Amino acid sequence: MIAYFVMELGLEDNMPIYSGGLGTLAGDTLFSYADMDIPAVCVTLLYKRGYNLQKITPHGMQLDFDALWDYKRYLRKLDLEVEIYFGDKKQKVACWEYWVRSKSDVRVLFLDADIEGNDPEIRRLNSKLYFDDGLYRLRQEILLGIGGYRVLKALGYAIHIYHMNESHSAFLVVELLRELGSLEEVRKRCVFTTHTPVPAGHDRFPVEMVKEELKVYDHIDWDKETEEGNINLSLLASKYSGKVNAVSHRHKFVTAGIFPELAEGIEYVTNGVYHKRWVHEEIQDLFNEYMPGWDENPILLQRAYEIPSELLLRKHNRIKSELVNLVNKQTDASFSDDVLTIGVARRVTPYKRNDLILRDVDRLVHIAESFGEIQIVFAGKAHPRDGLGKEMIKNIFEKIKLIRGKTKAVKVAFLENYGIDMARLLIAGCDVWLNNPKRPYEACGTSGMKAGMNGVLNFSTWDGWWLEGGIEGVNGWGIGPKPSWQDMTESKDEEDLEDLYGKLAYVIIPTFYRHRDEWVRLMKNSIATIGPYFNTHRMVSEYISKVYKIGLR
Template sequence: MKGYRRFKPQQRRVAYFTIEMGLEPEIPTYSGGLGILAGDTVKTFADLKYPAVAVTLLNEKGYFYQDLEKDGNQREAPVDWDFKSQLQPIPEKVTVNLEGRDIIVQGWVKPVEGVAGDVVPVIFLDTNLEANNMLDRGLTSQLYGGDLRYRLMQEAILGVGGARLLQVLDHDNLGSYHMNEGHSALLTLELMDRYEGDLERVRRLCVFTTHTPIAAGHDTFDLELAKAVLGEMFDVESLKHDNIVDERNLLNMTYLALYHSGFINAVGKMHGEVTKRMFPHYDINAITNGVHPNTWVSEHMAKVFDRYIPQWRTDPYTLRNALRIPKKKLCGAHHKAKKELIDFINHHYKSGFEYDALTMGFARRAATYKRADLLFQDTQRLKDIVSREGKLQVIYGGKAHPQDEGGKQLIRKVFKHFKEVEDKIKVVYMKNYEIFTAKLLVAGADLWLNTPKKPMEASGTSGMKAALNGVINFSVLDGWWLEGYVKDYTGYSIGSPTREETADEEDADDLYTKLEGDILPTYYGNRRKWEEMMVQNIALNGSFFHTHRMVSQYVIQAYSR
């Protein structure tokens, strides 16, 4: 079977739309957790033999390459990746009329193969064609690039162009269009036009996952801009109501997706409660995120799992049997992963990290609510604790959005704190944090730190990846950790377990108290307890917080309505 039809499009039941897609290091079309989750989801569709197709943007210049100066100042450069060696062209094309002119859209496909050989096609949309003008050729070039006009046009290419290309490719039997965040919400207008305004039919087709309570995560556009860009597609008079337009009289893409979706979900139990307060007129479900075990378990740990739990790759629930694996084997695998991490850090950063020192990892987008600087609230107290209780070394990673000055300032602040503690604590900030370095860090750290401002953490999947590798979590009780934390078994908490909001000073005080009174004494003085917690983390959290469970929930609750 030649061309795209070899993927049997008429048998595909779900179309998964996402502006980011994090499949592998060689395809840098992601910025953070949203894209990595999308990649993990697609891999799991393939593992579970679920007939899906995914749609994203090509982004041939990637997100950006991050370089960091000595003071932590972030510099960005485009990432030109060889997409023609990674993807296969799709000859069929569609047009999307924006600003009164037709823009031609083509696709490239990446087959993602599951553990049993089943394939899910991922379509990357591309406007860099000679028939388009220079502005339009760049619409699919850079993830989250440009101004609001660029972003709106980009989202129209994703939602409208993606839906039209699927139709041309004979995806005639789709039962669900799953919008991974609001960037693809314009596909709902395409479906409303296709089905002649049948709102109930469109709602039966549409699934919407919202990922953040942060305002910046919900795209909004001026109504005049929307009319100028979208033209007849956006009927201001029929759509200008509270369900689509927010209190500032802006087109809100989250509102657009909510209004047209028959199934809506948040990505964690607490996030579900927060989202219900944000959007009280909608029925909000909660499906907690997960991670793809085959991707995130280190090769050293995977060898142990293969020997003692041979079915873990197809059935991650069996990781609960980690309790039966000799601790020496699991801890030995982690030791190898840690050595690999330390060797990498010392080779690239000449930082003199030690194999036997407690190694803490902190890596995520450099957004201010993540509070990357909480560890350094009182640097003298931190140094005193380390002097008394034992060595500590810390590895940071994460990018700030090019237009997020607050995030950039946060990185500079962390670098400033590094200088304050480096006489007692070895510290390093990995530049250009991406899939390869993430796999090293989540597998090789001893302790995974997460310090978001409650209740702003929707999920926090990096901690799930760490748990799969026996890395102990040390986190604010927000996001997934509210569900994964079991005192004395899976890790340590930071802050009040009952109050929804706490002050930075209060959380920092609890962090230092736990570090001094529990964590460092246990790591250096009670290895048996520490290793027991490592195993429990795999058995309790690794066996549950995975995308096999998550996708199965989507199939039952969202796709089979």
């Protein structure tokens, strides 16, 4: 039995307890566990005010509201309580459940310390996801790790593998060490997946704060776990794990650079997406007819060439029309069905350079007027405390107004409150999926995999998964120079922008408007080269063979 610990989880659009790709990946993983009959249970926290409801003013200012949801409609409360300590305070933890059902049923346990009788500060831990980085976050991670471990014990689970997906649940090793008695025994039960490509992204807490909150757990010498006065949860999780893995081949080398002590033993398992969730219903109909069995065995997607070109194009245009209607309903952008449509939808933060394509408005206008019209649809949330991310959204709105004053050949829209349902339409309804993060900071990325499975062409920085899956001019196009696996130099904005505009003008726009047969061939290439490999069925299989094997002998 595998216990899969996650801080955020994207299961349904109406369960706003995820912030982006990390959460939807966790949801995709559970769907594949269930389909593949993998014995697993998931542990996470219940956030009663969700992550963030995004509203944007006409001037591009992001306003943040609670994402309240009717959790009692989706979850069932268990008749169970355990106790854990925060400092000297003994507190109760309750639990709610949700089931992912398929060949086997995967249970999801939502921990809840918002219980009458608990300290008000502890009850707040079940308020919001990623609300604060200090004591609030530390206590949430104690609740997840220690509380999750105790709930599993109370429910009678015999866990063979504890999978810490990111380091948020690292404190579960405190309980394991007490029960098993030695580092070596704990390492036989734990694995750790890191998704973070920058040193600053790894959770650190002052050692004195950790000692104060975990004072009753006196069997660990926290001073020996300290790095420059802090407890680094990624290092803690790594030390007590028999296997550590990165989330792409490229990310393996990035992680080795951040943690040289892990360089020799680190594995990699490239992320995937749950194909049955992300392939649009219209495209699924085609797959069912021409590639029966693709849903059970996504390797069959390599037979995409058997789909008649006119049918694939017709289905895609039907989805695109649905997207255009959504854009025109929510904005005054006046999109058209027959114009090349580029999608840029992901979490808004500086390294992702969401607004890069708008950097030189005059150049973009010239390209559209000279080579062919384009329309760009943006979506994505900035973290409530990410001032630079919010400035990027504001900049996009300023550029939208600037472009409108110059031309009708470029149309730009921003859709607010990006979520799972909107993503499913965007990744299938665009013609080109643009992803241009600053290299080497994309650990993997999964939105382009989803787009590729729908026949949408990727246009992406050579980083993360695209360095493995991208084939220039075959299933999409790269942006900037293609680095070696171990080349950790940062991409240069000017160099990438020149390549982006050049390929848009001389390759992408002409192919779309003047060589439609070639475009549809590229769409089939995209499905056939991306779908068979970049899915969570393959990913889970690799976890079993490369990572979980330490405890599944």
